[in-house]
Amino acid sequence: MGMGAARKGGVSARSVRAEGRWTRRKDARPAELLAAALDLFVERGYAGTRLDDVASRAGVSKGTLYLYYSSKEELFKAVIREGLVPVYEHGERMVDAHSGSAEDLIRNLLRAWWEMIGATNLGGIPKLMIAESGNFPEVTRFYFDEVVSRGRKLVARAVRLGIESGEFRDLPVDQIVRLMLAPVMLMAVWRYSFAFCDTTPLDPDSYLKLHVDVLLNGLRATEPALA
Amino acid sequence: MGMGAARKGGVSARSVRAEGRWTRRKDARPAELLAAALDLFVERGYAGTRLDDVASRAGVSKGTLYLYYSSKEELFKAVIREGLVPVYEHGERMVDAHSGSAEDLIRNLLRAWWEMIGATNLGGIPKLMIAESGNFPEVTRFYFDEVVSRGRKLVARAVRLGIESGEFRDLPVDQIVRLMLAPVMLMAVWRYSFAFCDTTPLDPDSYLKLHVDVLLNGLRATEPALA
DNA sequence: CCTACATTACTGACCGGTCAGTTATTACGA
DNA sequence: TCGTAATAACTGACCGGTCAGTAATGTAGG
Structure with missing residues (x-):
């Protein structure tokens, strides 16, 4: 819901020209997710960080996060x-x-x-x-x-x-x-x-x-x- | 159960002479619980520490812990x-x-x-x-x-x-x-x-x-x- | 119309906190 | 000194909320 609003409101999750092909931001997602995760991990610690919040800060839903990182621990490692x-x-x-x-x-x-x-x-x-x-x-x-x-x-x-x-x-x-x-x-x-x-x-x-x-x-x- | 074994096995929870009266270690408990909590908090962080483990390390059950500290946060503050x-x-x-x-x-x-x-x-x-x-x-x-x-x-x-x-x-x-x-x-x-x-x-x-x-x-x- | 990307709704394990019940210890009357 | 009643200390099963992870569903580009 905060989610839906974010998508509707901003261009952040909209399609975008990249590498000569129309994608749905697939290429930009990992960096966005990592940035969001870093902020939250640092602020609240690993256990205190909810994946819903990470996703929402990156402008996507939790399900999407799992398209890029297979678990919370993998996300942490990547950060x-x-x-x-x-x-x-x-x-x-x-x-x-x-x-x-x-x-x-x-x-x-x-x-x-x-x-x-x-x-x-x-x-x-x-x-x-x-x-x-x-x-x-x-x-x-x-x-x-x-x-x-x-x-x-x-x-x-x-x-x-x-x-x-x-x-x-x-x-x-x-x-x-x-x-x-x-x-x-x-x-x-x-x-x-x-x-x-x-x-x-x-x-x-x-x-x-x-x-x-x-x-x-x-x-x-x-x-x-x-x- | 792990609990019962611990109690049976050690003297740690047995009665003990203290201040001229027979007690059931009431006086020693807070310090024991704090020591156990410190070890675990330091090792695993606040969220990662289970109160069951704190209690068990101190040789008591979780219920007992709550007789001395009213919440996890209170325990943390006390530490x-x-x-x-x-x-x-x-x-x-x-x-x-x-x-x-x-x-x-x-x-x-x-x-x-x-x-x-x-x-x-x-x-x-x-x-x-x-x-x-x-x-x-x-x-x-x-x-x-x-x-x-x-x-x-x-x-x-x-x-x-x-x-x-x-x-x-x-x-x-x-x-x-x-x-x-x-x-x-x-x-x-x-x-x-x-x-x-x-x-x-x-x-x-x-x-x-x-x-x-x-x-x-x-x-x-x-x-x-x-x- | 179908594939890839994304969302929403859901599940189940886990753990903080509670409390009815148990056991150890003390107090006391005979 | 020995029951026996009263109480303090303690236990562990249970409840409810939270959240990582999954499954079902939607939707836009080609």
Whole structure:
């Protein structure tokens, strides 16, 4: 019913020219459904999200959803799979292409992560994975391998670059990497959990800048720039 | 039935001497139920946790659970309320009692947090609150005010001490506080989400030490100790 | 008119919450 | 000290709502 109204009201579910053939939006549906599912999963958690609502937000009925995803779990997996992996591929290209100081590379990487993930609704995925890790070990493992590990390796390369070039002190790389990612990651998680309580919300840009400044200052091999 | 077996099998529900009177464990039940609920909530999330399972883990039947908590939501609230607040009161006493360098105080605070919360099953509560924040705004607000804000104020006092004494550079305190807490907090969350994927798990003690070393080194007003 | 896409109506498992009944423990009179 | 009545603690079958998943039905393009 909300459904019918949506279809009647908008063009969103109408037929549309695509790939030189008239279709009934078959090609656009998966992305629309994933976007709707991401929003709701992040907001209400896996169990708290009704497929009726996902479908309705995407402008279709629940039955249609099942034409594209065979179960709620498959939908969930697709959200995770399609969400972040492409972004990390981009990050890897950044490191490959980089020439210059490790410091600059790290600044760019963290900033890019925030802009492409943290600041968008993709930032909800880490929260979602944390929340549901216990219920979907298999998806969690996929996420860990394809996203977490990958992200760590990426940053680890940058850190090692800095150590080898003498920019940074020789400290355990894997721990440094975690220290680098923790504040940024947690800031993203925060947006989807406690942010609405936080009466004095922080400015992501200045926070990010301070984080990198202090961290790199702490890592630097030579005497630090005084304030 | 699984129930009956449990009761027959163990002494857990048997009568016991307490406060000079024979009771049927009435006094011990709430704590047992909360412990069971915490474990399951953390592992499976709020919606994923069945009250039958909570009861059974505590060695009683579901009916009994309702003698102590009037609804699932009340049980959830109790888990949050009873869990962390006492620990933070202890932390406040630490700061009050402290005399010495801000650096030492901060080391002690973070270490104490890890030992009393992060390393125990109380460490699951942050994860739980993050996961369920969207579904329980009221509880989230309670948690934010009584735990998050309180913890921040605690650390903020220590940081301000260091700035005023000239130990640290004069940087925005609220952001420094977040930088201090993020890695520790995330480490706790990690334990209950991705830890089982992490083939090279990190040693909390050395990680904590490195975090404080690098951070304080980055904050220090004078030239840093070169590794 | 038939195929592909979509909707609506329906089913059944599951689980929070209830409550009539059972068992353990205490109180008390003889 | 021993019944026996009174009560507190606890049990587990049951009810009702919710929602993932399915089946029957509709409708527009070619």
